[in-house]
Amino acid sequence: MPELEPEGEIAAPGLTVGEPLPLEKAATGAPAPVTGTTGRPRSLWSDAWRDLRRNPVFLASSLIILFLVLISLWPSAITWESPLKCDLAHAQQGSGPGHPFGYDGQGCDVYTRTVYGARTSVTVGVLATLGVAVLGSLLGGLAGFFGGAGDAILSRVTDVFFAIPVVLGGLVLLSVVTSDTVWPVIGFMVLLGWPQISRIARGSVITAKQHDYVQVARALGASHSRILLRHIAPNAVAPVIVVATIALGTYIALEATLSYLGVGLKPPTVSWGIDISAASPYVRNAPHALLWPSGALALTVLAFIMLGDAVRDALDPKLR
Numbered sequence: 001m002p003e004l005e006p007e008g009e010i011a012a013p014g015l016t017v018g019e020p021l022p023l024e025k026a027a028t029g030a031p032a033p034v035t036g037t038t039g040r041p042r043s044l045w046s047d048a049w050r051d052l053r054r055n056p057v058f059l060a061s062s063l064i065i066l067f068l069v070l071i072s073l074w075p076s077a078i079t080w081e082s083p084l085k086c087d088l089a090h091a092q093q094g095s096g097p098g099h100p101f102g103y104d105g106q107g108c109d110v111y112t113r114t115v116y117g118a119r120t121s122v123t124v125g126v127l128a129t130l131g132v133a134v135l136g137s138l139l140g141g142l143a144g145f146f147g148g149a150g151d152a153i154l155s156r157v158t159d160v161f162f163a164i165p166v167v168l169g170g171l172v173l174l175s176v177v178t179s180d181t182v183w184p185v186i187g188f189m190v191l192l193g194w195p196q197i198s199r200i201a202r203g204s205v206i207t208a209k210q211h212d213y214v215q216v217a218r219a220l221g222a223s224h225s226r227i228l229l230r231h232i233a234p235n236a237v238a239p240v241i242v243v244a245t246i247a248l249g250t251y252i253a254l255e256a257t258l259s260y261l262g263v264g265l266k267p268p269t270v271s272w273g274i275d276i277s278a279a280s281p282y283v284r285n286a287p288h289a290l291l292w293p294s295g296a297l298a299l300t301v302l303a304f305i306m307l308g309d310a311v312r313d314a315l316d317p318k319l320r
Contacts, residue, residue, distance in 0.1 A: 048314035058310035064303040072119040081109055083116040083270045092286035104275065104289040105282055114292050117272040120265065121300060124182050124189075125252040131190035132251075133244045136197025141236070143198075144205035145228060151202070158195035166192055167257060174263040185264050189251050200243050204236035211235075242312040249304030256297050272297045 052058045071078060080098075086108040094102045101110035143151040169192055177184040208214065214231050222231075258264030259273025267274060272293040279289035 048311075051314040052310060055310050055314070057306050058314075061303045061306040061310065064299065065307060068118050068122055068300060068303070071115055072122045075115045075119060079112045079115045081112045083108065083113045084268055085109070085112075092282060092289070094286075094288060101292045102286070102288045104279055105286065106278070110275075110289055110292050113270055113275055114272070114296050116270040117275060117293060118296065118300070120182065120269060120271045121252045121255060121297070124186055124255045124265075125248045125304075127182075128186045128189035128193065128251040128255075129244050129248040131186065132193040132197050132247065133240060135190060136194040137201045137237075137240050139194070140198035140201030141205045141228065141233070144202035145209060145224070145232065154198065154202070158199055161192060161195040164192060166254065167261075170254075170258045171261065171263055174258060177263075180266045180269060182265060182269070185255055185258060188258075189254060193247065193251070196247070197240060197243060200239050201236065204239050205232055208232045208236040238315040242308060242315060245311050246305055246308030249301040249308070252304070253297070253301045 086106045087103075088107045090099075090103040091105055091107040092103060096102070099109050099111060101114060104110055104113070139154060143154040170188055173188055173191075174184060209227075209232055214227060217227050217231050255264055256271070256273030256276065259266075259271045260277040262277070264273060265271045275293040276290060276297070279286065279293070283290050
């Protein structure tokens with residue numbers, strides 16, 4: 001009769017005695033965090049940046065926007081004349097040496113005015129977006145975090161603003177403004193634009209404050225300001241960034257629309273909307289005067305919308 005082996009634990013191949021099996025490890029332990037090449041856990045922002053760098057839409061739109069920003073800061077780097085220098089002797093003439101876009105109805109160089117018009121449009125779009133994002137995020141975030149009567153009042157106020165047509169509101173409010181600066185137009189955009197961001201921020205904060213880490217921080221005695229700034233804001237800001245990026249292109253188009261209607265920016269300010277309005281009456285005789293500022297406006301708005309779509313796809317986990 002064969003001699004029996006002494007009682008003891010039999011180890012599986014590749015494991016030591018007493019070590020739990022792989023399935024037991026998975027059942028008894030929390031899932032391992034996703035790590036990058038450096039071994040550190042990856043965050044939403046690092047994953048988003050990695051996806052954006054591989055997205056050709058993001059790269060193309062970023063190059064266009066970077067070029068617009070550069071010519072907005074230094075328009076004299078690619079043009080050699082003043083946008084206010086006009087000569088009626090060249091009115092409605094086509095392209096020629098040193099003037100690739102031709103002349104408008106007042107004899108102004110279309111190329112120079114198109115380049116300088118980027119400065120006005122980008123300035124208005126960026127400042128309006130910053131104002132809308134800051135005001136809307138602040139009001140919506142506080143209302144969503146504290147709730148109560150303040151939240152109910154803010155919801156009804158935003159409903160009132162949503163009922164106001166933007167173009168009609170601009171015609172009514174800006175028609176009484178005599179200033180020829182960009183600030184009335186920016187103020188109008190902030191006044192009618194903050195409710196959209198406010199509603200987005202409110203919903204994001206309400207969703208974020210239900211998470212377990214917020215409840216733990218509250219149970220540990222963290223103050224409201226610490227919970228908002230350290231725990232809720234970083235996890236609720238992504239939708240606001242996406243909407244604000246897309247809205248930037250919308251505000252540029254809105255400024256051109258109001259300027260075209262005569263209630264936005266006014267001469268001698270150089271704006272694509274002003275040039276489009278001035279070139280419309282003689283579009284049959286000099287279509288180039290209308291084509292170039294319109295094309296620049298369309299390309300700019302498209303670039304910001306494409307950038308916003310790329311950022312949305314990168315920051316939305318549901319689309320992964």
